[in-house]
Amino acid sequence: MTDETPEQLTPQQLKQAMKAFKKRLKLTRLDAESSLGGGPFSSGRGSGIVGIQPPNQYPREVWEKLVEQGKLRRVGGGLYELAQDPNAPHHDME
Numbered sequence: 001m002t003d004e005t006p007e008q009l010t011p012q013q014l015k016q017a018m019k020a021f022k023k024r025l026k027l028t029r030l031d032a033e034s035s036l037g038g039g040p041f042s043s044g045r046g047s048g049i050v051g052i053q054p055p056n057q058y059p060r061e062v063w064e065k066l067v068e069q070g071k072l073r074r075v076g077g078g079l080y081e082l083a084q085d086p087n088a089p090h091h092d093m094e
Contacts, residue, residue: 009065017058018071025052025082051079 029049054063063080066072072080 009062013058014062014066014069017055017062018066020055020058021052021063021066021072021080022082024055025049028052050085051075051081053078054080 032049063072067074067080070083073083075081
């Protein structure tokens with residue numbers, strides 16, 4: 001546990017953490033999609049992955065601050081997802 005509180009987090013730290021989160025989410029999705037059995041000429045099925053464990057080089061306070069700001073959402077089990085993710089599967093299409 002660090003002695004850094006959310007009040008001491010700089011906007012730059014939060015921006016870097018958000019960038020790292022998005023990169024990890026993208027790589028996790030690409031990895032899952034590459035192992036779904038679809039070849040390069042397949043229909044390009046999505047992985048369905050929306051929540052991931054955030055990069056551990058940032059303390060939990062960073063992720064909680066991003067939740068507080070409305071940029072991330074907790075999905076349980078230590079996983080987070082983007083609050084507004086254009087690549088997430090849409091289950092509630094009308």
